[in-house]
Amino acid sequence: MRLTCPLCGPRDRREFYYYGAEDYLNRPDAGAPGSAWDDYLHNRDNPAGMTRDLWYHEQGCAQWLIVTRNTVTHAVTAVDLVAGRQGAAT
Amino acid sequence: MPELIAKGPFDGVEPLVMAGLTLAPVEDGPIWSIALLPGGAKAAAKALKPLGLAFPGPGGISEKAGLRLVWTGRDQAFLFGDLPAGLEGAAVVTDQSGGWAGVTLTGPGAARALGRLVAVDVRLAAFPVGGVVRTGLNHMSAVILRTGEDAFEIRVFRSMARTCWHELAEVLRHLGARAPLSA
Numbered sequence: 001m002r003l004t005c006p007l008c009g010p011r012d013r014r015e016f017y018y019y020g021a022e023d024y025l026n027r028p029d030a031g032a033p034g035s036a037w038d039d040y041l042h043n044r045d046n047p048a049g050m051t052r053d054l055w056y057h058e059q060g061c062a063q064w065l066i067v068t069r070n071t072v073t074h075a076v077t078a079v080d081l082v083a084g085r086q087g088a089a090t
Numbered sequence: 091m092p093e094l095i096a097k098g099p100f101d102g103v104e105p106l107v108m109a110g111l112t113l114a115p116v117e118d119g120p121i122w123s124i125a126l127l128p129g130g131a132k133a134a135a136k137a138l139k140p141l142g143l144a145f146p147g148p149g150g151i152s153e154k155a156g157l158r159l160v161w162t163g164r165d166q167a168f169l170f171g172d173l174p175a176g177l178e179g180a181a182v183v184t185d186q187s188g189g190w191a192g193v194t195l196t197g198p199g200a201a202r203a204l205g206r207l208v209a210v211d212v213r214l215a216a217f218p219v220g221g222v223v224r225t226g227l228n229h230m231s232a233v234i235l236r237t238g239e240d241a242f243e244i245r246v247f248r249s250m251a252r253t254c255w256h257e258l259a260e261v262l263r264h265l266g267a268r269a270p271l272s273a
């Protein structure tokens with residue numbers, strides 16, 4: 001398996017650390033109801049098909065990445081910088 | 091204040107010559123991490139321009155008159171040499187001197203030798219002279235510069251110096267052992 005880092009180019013899977021679902025980027029406000037925190041921390045979809053999750057380019061550029069991939073075909077269709085996304089802290 | 095004894099990461103280590111390749115320690119001077127602040131690119135470019143340097147993009151190196159700027163991450167580069175003025179306010183600058191250990195691997199077939207330990211394509215077409223990659227050297231994080239067709243500079247965390255040397259020396263020994271068999 002290879003991921004194409006937007007900065008480093010195509011790299012072997014061993015250079016990356018897998019974190020979890022993209023949901024981790026959508027942290028509720030401090031005052032959000034318990035159900036929002038429950039969703040954020042515990043509740044995940046388990047899709048047959050397209051999924052987006054967070055990977056860290058540990059042995060490369062040390063950037064967090066959002067990987068779009070298909071759990072049925074194993075196709076990786078996009079790798080984007082977390083830092084580059086809309087509304088991200090700079 | 092007691093007199094402390096400065097020690098290099100490769101004190102007492104002699105270059106290893108084998109299989110037509112040379113593995114040798116690098117003696118680095120000051121190393122600075124230059125991490126651009128948000129919106130700091132313009133001011134950094136202004137400070138670097140009179141020196142003939144440009145802040146490098148991914149995989150790039152900018153070099154002039156004893157100063158070398160090596161890309162190491164998003165909006166981040168390592169500067170080898172004396173720190174120029176004018177970067178305050180444009181970037182966060184931290185002293186990395188002594189934190190890294192460097193070796194050179196040179197000679198015909200250096201890329202093939204290096205390829206035994208790294209999972210990126212280090213052939214000339216994929217990794218041209220004057221470029222840099224951050225990748226794993228076996229299990230170590232490394233910054234690898236291609237300084238010539240048959241010449242690489244490899245830097246690892248200083249704590250990994252001897253392991254890095256050991257791994258590369260083993261590659262040279264393996265290639266050296268094979269050479270007479272395939273002659």
Ligand SMILES: [Zn+2]
Pocket residue numbers: 005006007008009057060061062063
């Ligand atoms: Zn990367």
